Structures are given as structure tokens and as C-alpha cells.
Amino acid sequence: MVVQRILVLDGSPAGEQASGTAACVANNAGQLHVLAYRQEAGKQAAEGVSLLAAEVLQQAGWSHAQSTAPDLVAVVVGPGSFTGLRASCAAAAGYAVGVGCPVVGVTRAEALAPELDAILAAQAEKVAGWLVVTAARRGRVFVEDAQGARAVTVADWVPPAGTWLVAGEACSELAFPSVIQSHVSHPDVKQIAVAALKRVEGELPPRSALPLYVDPPEAKLPANGLRAAPV
Incomplete structure (x- = not known):
């Protein structure tokens, strides 16, 4: 194609x-x-x-x-x-x-990965990897790496060991023992x-144009169940 x-x-x-x-x-x-x-x-x-x-x-x-x-x-x-x-x-x-x-x-993160990988390659010290941290709601942030994304509550954040390259507009929300903050945000x-x-071209696995919802749905079923199908 x-x-x-x-x-x-x-x-x-x-x-x-x-x-x-x-x-x-x-x-x-x-x-x-x-x-x-x-x-x-x-x-x-x-x-x-x-x-x-x-x-x-x-x-x-x-x-x-x-x-x-x-x-x-x-x-x-x-x-x-x-x-x-x-x-x-x-x-x-x-x-x-x-x-x-x-x-x-x-x-x-898929879009930012080449730039972040290049920054890692240029570092003289050993860096564990990169993370992209973006804004969420209710005292949380979204954290994405090469394996996927997850929601993290800032107050409960447990930083991983080692030095990390951290990018994204909310990267300053999370504390690390050793960090390299990137100017890359989006x-x-x-x-x-x-x-x-x-x-x-097949260099990345397929991904449909569907929203990547990290959080579970907030909608709840009615206490008495769904309405019966119309007749």
C-alpha cells in the first residue's frame, strides 16, 4: 500500500x-x-x-x-x-x-518512542528505560511505557529502581530516586x-482506531437490572 x-x-x-x-x-x-x-x-x-x-x-x-x-x-x-x-x-x-x-x-508513547529511544541512546549513564506521564483526573496520572498504559494514583506511587527518562506534561507529578526529565510532552x-x-507497514502491531480507556467504565447497571427488550 x-x-x-x-x-x-x-x-x-x-x-x-x-x-x-x-x-x-x-x-x-x-x-x-x-x-x-x-x-x-x-x-x-x-x-x-x-x-x-x-x-x-x-x-x-x-x-x-x-x-x-x-x-x-x-x-x-x-x-x-x-x-x-x-x-x-x-x-x-x-x-x-x-x-x-x-x-x-x-x-x-508509540509516537514519541523514536525520540525517547534516541535520548536514551545518547546518555552516558545507564538508564532503565522511559516513561510517558500524562494528565488524568482525581489525583492520578496515566503512565505509558513500551508495554502499555496504566493509571497511577500520585499519592500511592512507588517509584521503580534505577534511573528513568520521564516525559509527558505530567512528568513532574511523580517522584523518582534518579530521573532524567525530558522536554518532550506530546x-x-x-x-x-x-x-x-x-x-x-507492519513494524508496529495492529491497533484499531478505538479509544484506549485505561480506567474501567464508570457507568453502573440499574439496581433492578436492565429494562426488558421492547415487543
Whole structure:
């Protein structure tokens, strides 16, 4: 599959960092170029990422009618804002179905991994690994490494032994006996596109464009059970 046009969507940032992002990224023989980019802050922007997508598609001149629709849609699936993830993943899946192109999910750490691995390789001292720490709610943070993501209560945090490279906007929330704090906080659209291309090419395992919900569902079944099916 030749991928020349990538639509990138991201509504994952949570809390004070909540935002929505859409971009059109052109792939020219492995060289990525951002042709159009829109980012707005706030929860409403994350929920309305489909509107941002429409704007960047128009700016880039990409459309199904002109046979210049994206070849691939890439969406950040988390961890992050519950509402932002639902909205951006739904927009990505809907657009991909509409134009008949593939859609893949990318986590924050998957997009940041190449940069973090490069930082590790440049360290003179031995470093145990890297962690990406992002904002959550209720005194917690999301912690993601190469194996996956989990929610951590800051007050109950038990730091792992050794020196760690820590990135993400909430990296200062967790204490470590020895730490290297990275300036990296969130992947840019090129990094997201690179991870998506790796997924399409089989360098990363498959991941659907479904929200990566770290927490269990908060909804509870009614005390008397569900209503009977209509007749």
C-alpha cells in the first residue's frame, strides 16, 4: 500500500491541556511535510475535531471528489481525555469509511518512542528505560511505557529502581530516586504520522482506531437490572 496523504487527528490531551488537532501530512518517499494544520485549545475543540479536520482538508485541497482524499487516517487513541478520545476516534473512523481508506490508532508513547529511544541512546549513564506521564483526573496520572498504559494514583506511587527518562506534561507529578526529565510532552503530527505508517507497514502491531480507556467504565447497571427488550 502506497500512502501519500495522511489525515492526522488528535483529541487526547486532557485537563488544562485539552485541545483538538487536525493536520494534513504529505508523504513523499518517506519525507513528511505538513500541508495544513489546525489546533485549538479547550475541551470543546477536542470534541469538535471533525470541524478542524474539514478545515485542514480544505486548506490542503484534499477531497474525494478530486481523487485527492487521504490514503490513511491516523488518530491518537490515548491515553487521555475520555470525551476527546471518543470524538476524535469517531471522526477518524467516520471519515475513513466515507472515503474508503484505512484508519489506524496510535498511542502517545508509540509516537514519541523514536525520540525517547534516541535520548536514551545518547546518555552516558545507564538508564532503565522511559516513561510517558500524562494528565488524568482525581489525583492520578496515566503512565505509558513500551508495554502499555496504566493509571497511577500520585499519592500511592512507588517509584521503580534505577534511573528513568520521564516525559509527558505530567512528568513532574511523580517522584523518582534518579530521573532524567525530558522536554518532550506530546507528539507532534509528524511523529503521529510516522507511527501510523509503521503500523500500516507492519513494524508496529495492529491497533484499531478505538479509544484506549485505561480506567474501567464508570457507568453502573440499574439496581433492578436492565429494562426488558421492547415487543
